[in-house]
Amino acid sequence: MLRFDHIVFGPIHSRRLGSSLGINLLPHDGKLCNFDCIYCECGWNRDGRVLHPVLPSAADVGAALESRLSQCTEEGTPIDSITFSGNGEPTLNPDFPAIVETVLGLRDRFCPEAKVSVLSNATMLWKEDVMQALKKVDNPILKIDAPTDQGAAAVNRPCGVYSVADVVGNLRKFNGGFILQTMFLRSPDYDSSDTEGLDAWMNIVRDLSPREVMVYTLDRETPMKGLEKFTVEQMSSMVKPLVDEGFTVQVRG
Numbered sequence: 001m002l003r004f005d006h007i008v009f010g011p012i013h014s015r016r017l018g019s020s021l022g023i024n025l026l027p028h029d030g031k032l033c034n035f036d037c038i039y040c041e042c043g044w045n046r047d048g049r050v051l052h053p054v055l056p057s058a059a060d061v062g063a064a065l066e067s068r069l070s071q072c073t074e075e076g077t078p079i080d081s082i083t084f085s086g087n088g089e090p091t092l093n094p095d096f097p098a099i100v101e102t103v104l105g106l107r108d109r110f111c112p113e114a115k116v117s118v119l120s121n122a123t124m125l126w127k128e129d130v131m132q133a134l135k136k137v138d139n140p141i142l143k144i145d146a147p148t149d150q151g152a153a154a155v156n157r158p159c160g161v162y163s164v165a166d167v168v169g170n171l172r173k174f175n176g177g178f179i180l181q182t183m184f185l186r187s188p189d190y191d192s193s194d195t196e197g198l199d200a201w202m203n204i205v206r207d208l209s210p211r212e213v214m215v216y217t218l219d220r221e222t223p224m225k226g227l228e229k230f231t232v233e234q235m236s237s238m239v240k241p242l243v244d245e246g247f248t249v250q251v252r253g
């Protein structure tokens with residue numbers, strides 16, 4: 001399973017993001033998430049549990065990022081993007097709002113052109129400071145995988161109370177200023193291509209009108225076995241009505 005053992009990792013080069021630094025706000029030796037997605041690249045929560053998880057503070061993240069950015073500057077390595085992703089859900093770190101401020105300040109100082117992105121499951125938007133912090137980054141990439149609570153129970157396996165309607169209500173407060181990320185897959189209990197579910201998901205997209213929709217499918221090893229991915233052609237056909245209506249939809253195979 002893919003786990004990150006540092007606060008700051010990279011830079012790694014990708015065609016999509018260019019030279020990219022990653023930030024892990026979660027335990028370096030385990031996983032911490034309030035979902036337990038059947039496709040999670042970090043594995044099941046039970047296998048990543050640490051008894052006393054140590055979460056980096058804003059000061060820890062600031063020191064680690066400043067050091068890496070200084071090093072990159074000295075070496076002449078450009079940084080095009082800084083992305084919060086890692087061993088779980090970044091907004092569970094209680095210092096998340098302060099960390100965003102710190103990271104944006106260092107970005108402005110060392111690499112003002114770099115875009116700051118956060119990958120989040122959108123469950124903590126009910127906290128006003130988390131919502132405001134996510135609104136400040138360049139790319140808040142927020143997840144809705146299934147349009148119903150039953151679907152989310154099958155795919156995301158939330159650890160507490162989860163209501164798609166509540167998350168949609170919170171996402172409306174972005175006025176479209178976010179990227180909606182959705183995993184397309186087929187499991188014994190859930191099929192993203194099911195007509196009724198797909199229609200309901202598209203209605204959520206129409207309601208929220210995100211500035212971009214990012215659909216993707218399985219890539220690496222998954223904790224649940226027997227999951228099926230979709231081809232780019234299949235996914236493109238699934239989202240065609242949205243594209244025809246003028247939505248920007250990125251399909252990643």
Ligand code: SF4
Nearest residue numbers: 033035036037040088
């Ligand atoms: S929300 Fe992300 S980190 Fe959490 S279980 Fe799902 S894929 Fe893994």
